[in-house]
Amino acid sequence: MSFLKRQSVIYALLASAVMLLFLLSLGTGAIVLSPIKVFQAFFMDASSQAAVIVREIRLPRALLGILVGASLGLAGASLQGLLKNPLAEPGVLGVTGGAVLGAVITFYFGWASAFSLALPLGGMAGAFLAVGVLFLMAGGSASVQTLVLAGVAVNTFTFAVTSLALNLSRSPYATLEIIFWQLGSIADRSLDHVFLILPLVAAGWLLLAMNGRALNALSLGEETAQSLGLSLRAVRLRVLWGTALCVGAATAVSGSIGFVGLVVPHLLRPWVGHEPGRLLGPSALGGAAMLLAADIAVRLVPGGTELKLGVLTALVGAPFFLALILTLRRRIP
Amino acid sequence: MNLIEARSVRVLLGGTPIVQEASLTVAAGEIIGLIGPNGAGKSTLIKALAGLLPVQAGGVFLEDKPLTQWSAAARAQRVGYLPQGVQIHWPLTVERTVTLGRIPHQAPWQPLNAADHTAVAQALRQTDTAALAGRRVDVLAGGEKTLVMVARVLAGKPRVILADEPVAGLDPNHQLQVMELLAALAQKGCAVLVVLHDLSLAARFCSKLFFMKEGRFIASGPPETVLTPGHLRAGYSIEARLVPGPDGLGIIPWKRL
Structure with missing residues (x-):
């Protein structure tokens, strides 16, 4: 199969998966709706039960699943390409830590309950x-x-200040709220959240999508990439700001969700011949699919309290990642 | 025409002058060797010529125009740089690796066109690596990897080729293969500048040699005039056996002084 054809098949497969999971996400929950019912709900009277469930409760959730998941996948693939390191993930630059800290501060001062955005x-x-x-x-x-070193410092500092907020928090209710929010979730959000982050996320995606060729060239080292006519400075700036925009905005709404940005590029890399530039689009789709699937899964776990999304991705992601590393180790000495 | 030229070039690394007053020209059809002990500044000079390091004094000229006045893309289309050693961070296939050499000729979102495919196929053929096209570069042997890296440079169809120790670590057969390839490219009108430690190869394949020590040229000219016992003593502190032959000079490093 030619390279271009193979690439189209990968895109088609992943896009269908995202679409299917999107529909499933709209239909899954305490009240299960068939895809036909979901479709009808969009044209029903806005006050009917199905319309409220689908349009007001589940649609923002599914849309955020796509925005957050794709941002994590795309940023993860970009950073792994830029740093030439398969262990890089969106949190490495401190952006996630910063977003969490910013959100925690709004909890701490009680702004979060006063004003929803x-x-x-x-x-x-x-x-x-x-x-x-x-x-x-x-x-x-x-x-x-x-x-990367500066990112480590920023991460450490934001973590310290977040802990400080927990430490000093006087109401146990606020403390719990902060802890739960940090676990990561896209439940109970509104379309306002979607529209608030959409422009920033889109701008971030655009900046990240521009680096395909440059990331490919970087496979040969920084000097060779430069000799091929690329500006390393421009690539770094685009990846950094692109990640800040889309992952920062996504984390601001969802809380920190780990492992998606690390695992998705890893899983898809062999599909695209290990080429960092060709990994970008599939990673975005794969991230969206994985987050939607995880968000459906948290609704299916029986029990009173719904599992937090970040808890599930880490709980399933970490052992899965270990198994993946072990199989790869065995195959390639 | 001089395709690439250094005029009294001075390069600093971390404030220390590494290359000083270096002047050389490489014309179309020439293959010129850069020799000298480790740390003499050969790689630094090559990088400055490739536009990868800033020049503090003097200037680098590409086709008689200052290198700094060329756009990055136009420069990359004309100058091919083969760095020391092989760096590949992901296990790409040979063909995709060689295709990376086409980047200077591609618009950002443009898929590969016929010219790209032809250039890649030709580069694979020229380097005898066509049979490896589907293999992963990380599992190739050292000689094969080097040939793939040369093919990557050739795919860009550069007129100037700057090769930093391309035969280091290769067996004699592969060493000769790479040198013959560079000589053939010069014959076709390329300007080739190559850093070498094997003095016999330098004597046989290069029309001219520049002997560098501590950032300066201590000798330059045709191999017979550069590779003299006096220069070898001054440059490398060695004594060598010179083996004159009907088709070139053989040089065997023999004793440290």
Whole structure:
């Protein structure tokens, strides 16, 4: 099969998976709706039960599943390509930590309960602040290693301040709220959340999608990539800001969701001949599919309390990742 | 025409001058050797010529125009750089690796066109690596990897080829193969500058040699005039057996001084 054909098949498969999971996500929950019922719900009277469930409760959730999952997958693939390291994930730059801190601060001061969008806005402010600090520390033309080290420092600091907020929090209710939010979830969000992050997420995707060729060239090392006419500085800036925009905005709404950005590029890499540039699109689709699937799974787990999305992705993701590494180890010495 | 030229080039690395007052020209059809002990500044000079390092004084000229005035893409279309050693961070196939050499000729979102396919196929053929096209680069032997890297440079159809120790670590057969390939490219009108440690190969294949020590050229000219006992003593602190033959000079490093 030719390379282009193979690539189209991969896109078609993953896109169908996302579409199918999207429909399933709209139909799954305490009240199960068939795909036909889901479809009808969009044209029903807005006050009918099915319309409320599908359009107001489950649609924002499914749309956020796509936005958050695709952002994590795309940013993960981009960072792994830029850093030439399969262990990189979106959190490595401190963006996720910044978003979590920003959101936690809105909880701490009680803004989150006063104004529903305070939480995502605080999260986005935190994410941008983290990138700003990253730039101040590492400089615009910094080497990749400096960026990663600066990211570690930003992560440590945001984690410390988040812990401080928990430590000083006077109401146990706020403490619980902070802890639960940090576990990551896309349940009980509204379309306002979707529209709030959509422009930022789209801008981030665009910046990340521009780097395919450059990431391919980087497989041969930074000097060779430069000799092929690419500006390393421009690539770094695009990946950094692209990740900050889409993952920062996504985390601001969902809380931190681990493992998707790490595992999805890993899983799909052999499908695209290990080429970092060709991994971008499939990783975005794969991330969306994985997050939708995980978000459906949390609704199917029996019991009173719904499992948090971030808990499930880590719970299933970590052993799965270990198994994956072991099988790869066995195949390639 | 001089395809690439260094005029009194001075390059600093971390504030230390590594290359000083280096002037050389490589014309179309020439294959020129850069020799000298480790740390003499050969790789640094090559990188400056490729536009990968800034030049503090003097200038680098590509087709008689300052290198800094060329756009990155136009420069990359004309100058092929083969770095020391082989770096491949992902296990791509040989064919896809060689295709990366086409990047300077591609618009950002453009799929591969007929010219790209032809250039890649030709590069694979020229380097005898067509049979490896579907193999993964990470499992190839050292010689094969080097040939694939050369093919990657050739796929870009550069007029200037800057090769940093392309035969290091290769068996004698592969060493000769790579040198014959570079000589054939020069014959077709390329300007080739190659860093070598094997003095016999330098003497046989290069029309001219530049002998570098501590950042400066201590000798330059045709191999017979550069590879003299005096220069070898001054440059490498060695004594060598010179074996003159009907078709070139053989040089065997013999004793440290």
